[in-house]
Amino acid sequence: MxxxxxxxxxxxxxxxxxxxxxxxxxxxxxxxxxxxxxxxxxxxxxxxxxxxxxxxxxxxxxxxxxxxxxxxxxxxxxxxxxxxxxxxxxxxxxxxxxxxxxxHLEPGLNKEFVLQLRKLIKIIVPKVLCYESGLLIVHTLCLISRTFLSIYVAALEGAIVKFIVQKDLKRFVIVLLKWFGIAIPATFINSMIRFLESKLSLAFRTRLVRHSYRLYFKNQNYYRVSNLDGRIENADHRLTEDIAIFSTSVAHLYSSVTKPCFDLMLIGFALMRSTQKMKANIVSGPTLAIVVISLTAHIIRVVSPKFGQLVAEEANRYGYLRHIHSRIITNSEEIAFYGGHKVELQQLRQAYNRLVTQMNNIFIQKLWFVMLEQFFMKYVWSGTGMIMVSLPILMSGTSLQKKNVNDPISRDVLNSSVSERTQYLTTARNLLISAADAIERLMSSYKEIVALAGYTYRVAGMMQVFEETAQGVYHKNMIVENNEMNGIIEFKDGKPIAKGRIIYTDTPNDMTITLRAIPVVTPNCDIVVSSLTLCIEQGMHLLITGPNGCGKSSLFRILSGLWPIYAGELHIPRPVEDKPCMFYIPQRPYMSTGSLCDQIIYPDSREDMLRKGFTENQLRGILKMVCLEHIAQRDGFNAVRDWKDILSGGEKQRMAIARLFYHR
Incomplete structure (x- = not known):
């Protein structure tokens, strides 16, 4: 060295x-x-x-x-x-x-972002008179109050310096006491702004979560999104992390944009009044500031990286990493039996390395951008502020050197002029610092808006997918074969058209299930059965056998409405009170969180059970029918356990049959 x-x-x-x-x-x-x-x-x-x-x-x-x-x-x-x-x-x-x-529009500052953000704002603030509107009004009043307090504090500090120069102890003490007194409401307003910002974020998140949950569980969307549609891979990540970050960003962005705008407007008026008191030109300083700020802002906007795309991709890779962790936890026993820890570890490392690569890319982009941003904000704007402060004094037309310092009157005028100019410099300096901070926050808000565009793209895209899948519109990457030429499936814009009909029978005693020329087609448009006609009457016992992949489980997915019907007609009994008249036992029995009683009556609640007139003795009889009465004797009906781990595979199958007897 x-x-x-x-x-x-x-x-x-x-x-x-x-x-x-x-x-x-x-x-x-x-x-x-x-x-x-x-x-x-x-x-x-x-x-x-x-x-x-x-x-x-x-x-x-x-x-x-x-x-x-x-x-x-x-x-x-x-x-x-x-x-x-x-x-x-x-x-x-x-x-x-x-x-x-x-x-196709990528996440960024474009028309699509404005439309998506407008749609989400209508969800988080549904009407003019609501809880969120009240929070916004109170938050806005606090922001305006904080701006007035900043101007008043700057004036007090200028007066303190003036009385120090004049050596006026009495006035100095009075103004200093005012300065200490104003600190109490100022600190309270600062704390209140942060508190209201957190409350706004939580209120926005609550609105979005309730709306998205309602869409997620509408028309079995939780199944359709993951099995019939391929646009969302990690719905759980978007429902939790993305919504939370979006809500926080919107609430913080409101403060970051509104407060600087109030500061610039009110501080500008205060500086104009101070300049008028100094009998200087009030146009030159603001004009210079507008030109410099506009030029630097344009340069920063042109060279700014696409943080929206970068943040959206980072969130996507982070969600995929969480998905792999969740998959390992869910299938830990199978992985242990196969000894597949090396494969899972390799996949986990690859997912993490992809996330690290994306984060490093964002860090590198920020390195150069922040350097340029700090150069403009710290040095170019500071130099402009010095010129703005000096212009009223240099152009006031009064020279202190021409005064006769031996004349007592001239000496008093000189001291008064010096103290007033010192007061002006101190006040103007503090106001310019506040204005520069406001402009810096506005410039930084541009990065936040670009980052918000990425989360808006993901959250609004999730809502759109939920709405489309609820209406039976799916988008999935598939290999389209020559099936449409055989007249089995019709396609429009590369998507299969579900032309089949579901007809509900309204006759109370008619429990017949009829399939007429219905093709059994997988979500990937693989035709398992070209045309199936079947009639199942009440009291009829039917056993369907066949090799793997012949469509046994697929038939029940069509009957339950999980898969779309591309042709033909399906006649089934009409649901009663939004509950189907048919009860299905899936291949993998599902054990919910709750007590033993909740496992038997699932998906009913305790209120539904009491309304149907079931008692614990009847539930005990059902368990006896499937040879599970020992579980009730051991744990009781009200003990909350993790039944997925407590019950064996055979006991889970018998519990599924017990549910069938309960809902019979």
């Missing part, structure tokens, strides 16, 4: 001889760093304009290898006339898909 320092000193001496000082070289290095960062951030924006079309074409080449595999085989075996027709049709499909992909 010593040798390196000597080398630098010798080099600097040579540069000094040539007329280049250390300050000049430092400025050149700083300007070079800023130019390098600007080039680094703006080059990809221009590069995308040239490579976007090639990337889209390459992507569709890869997609068409699978999506049109069977179609290409058909083209090879057809005549030349059919070749040309199919080629034209394929071009039309690709052009349509290219148009859709070109219109």
């Amino acid at each position: 010593a040798v390196f320092s000597k080398y630098i000193d010798l080099a600097m001496q040579k540069y000094d001889e040539n007329g280049l000082s250390k300050t000049t070289i430092s400025r050149m290095i700083l300007c070079a760093a800023i130019c390098a960062y600007t080039f680094k951030t703006t080059y990809p924006l221009f590069g995308k304009q040239f490579v976007n079309k090639n990337n889209i074409k390459d992507a569709y080449k890869n997609n068409n290898r699978t999506s049109y595999m069977k179609l290409n085989d058909h083209i090879v075996n057809s005549t030349e006339d059919e070749n040309s027709k199919l080629a034209e049709a394929e071009k039309l499909i690709i052009a349509k898909q290219l148009k859709k992909q070109s219109l």
